[in-house]
Amino acid sequence: MTVQSAQPAQASQSTQSRQTAEPDIVYTWTDEAPMLATHSFLPIVRGFARRAGVSVGTADISLAGRILAAFSLADDDLARLGELTQSPAATIIKLPNISASLPQLKAAIAELKALGHEIPDYPDSPSTPAEREARAAYDAVKGSAVNPVLREGNSDRRAPAAVKAYARSHPHSMGAWSPESRTRVATMGSGDFRHNERSVVVPEAGTLQIRLRPADGGDPVILRESLPVTAGEVVDATFMSAVALDEFLARQVAAAKDEDLLLSVHLKATMMKVSDPLIFGHTVRAALPGVFSTLRAGCWPRPACAPRTGWARSWRV
Numbered sequence: 001m002t003v004q005s006a007q008p009a010q011a012s013q014s015t016q017s018r019q020t021a022e023p024d025i026v027y028t029w030t031d032e033a034p035m036l037a038t039h040s041f042l043p044i045v046r047g048f049a050r051r052a053g054v055s056v057g058t059a060d061i062s063l064a065g066r067i068l069a070a071f072s073l074a075d076d077d078l079a080r081l082g083e084l085t086q087s088p089a090a091t092i093i094k095l096p097n098i099s100a101s102l103p104q105l106k107a108a109i110a111e112l113k114a115l116g117h118e119i120p121d122y123p124d125s126p127s128t129p130a131e132r133e134a135r136a137a138y139d140a141v142k143g144s145a146v147n148p149v150l151r152e153g154n155s156d157r158r159a160p161a162a163v164k165a166y167a168r169s170h171p172h173s174m175g176a177w178s179p180e181s182r183t184r185v186a187t188m189g190s191g192d193f194r195h196n197e198r199s200v201v202v203p204e205a206g207t208l209q210i211r212l213r214p215a216d217g218g219d220p221v222i223l224r225e226s227l228p229v230t231a232g233e234v235v236d237a238t239f240m241s242a243v244a245l246d247e248f249l250a251r252q253v254a255a256a257k258d259e260d261l262l263l264s265v266h267l268k269a270t271m272m273k274v275s276d277p278l279i280f281g282h283t284v285r286a287a288l289p290g291v292f293s294t295l296r297a298g299c300w301p302r303p304a305c306a307p308r309t310g311w312a313r314s315w316r317v
Helices: 013-019 032-051 063-070 077-084 102-114 129-139 161-169 242-259 275-287 289-295 311-316
Strands: 002-005 025-029 056-060 091-094 198-201 206-212 221-229 234-237
Touching: 025 032, 025 077, 032 056, 056 077, 063 077, 063 102, 063 129, 242 275, 275 289
Parallel strands: 025 056, 025 091
Antiparallel strands: 002 091, 198 234, 206 221
């Protein structure tokens, strides 16, 4: 999450008139995991800000919101924020958002259509003016569409030369380092995404089929019937072993207790994709085994009570 205050710039009269109605702070709605954090963190921000007489509003820059705005089915909040960045008074709290890949874009389109929104499919090979127009609208949404607008094209996060020069001339002193301050880093040595990864180079053009072989020896489940590939294309696949993950987490929880260390879990393999909530659910069960084995006994066959759905939801069931 970044808090951005825009630098002073000349703004048009129309832009300035719209900004008069803007809240003091704009908090962005985004996708997936940050949305879960928003529902817990945004009320706290508003509570503190309200005491100081500071208003907090929201703007939808999620992938779904950007798609609907592209077809005039929702307000274009991203464009509005782009104008707002021209004001020296603008303060925008921007949470991480999806730099939408084509599969993510198509999945969002399908979900929006299932909810009743009348938007076109993504045309892979547009041949009519309508398809070319739809393709152009979608192409403007996918990829890193947010940062260039809010950062005015500057997505370079490296420190400027002047900042580096100052740091070299004024090195920060870390002070005395106590040997009692202990840190231990542990990573999975087998069974995770990294160690299970396999890649092949396709020798000739054709189609592939993606199948899941159940661990219990059951019949394979077809996940993708036909995946076109070209000659020389690299196909990569991996998986996480739930058994290996649970064993690793159990060892680390026990070690943290024995060594009197704070347990901190970092999920870096897939960022905010679908596997992170599942891995986090395994972590919660490992850290709080007594809670999930006794207090909620008999609940776990119900999907809503799985740890990956969140503590609050599990507790309500």
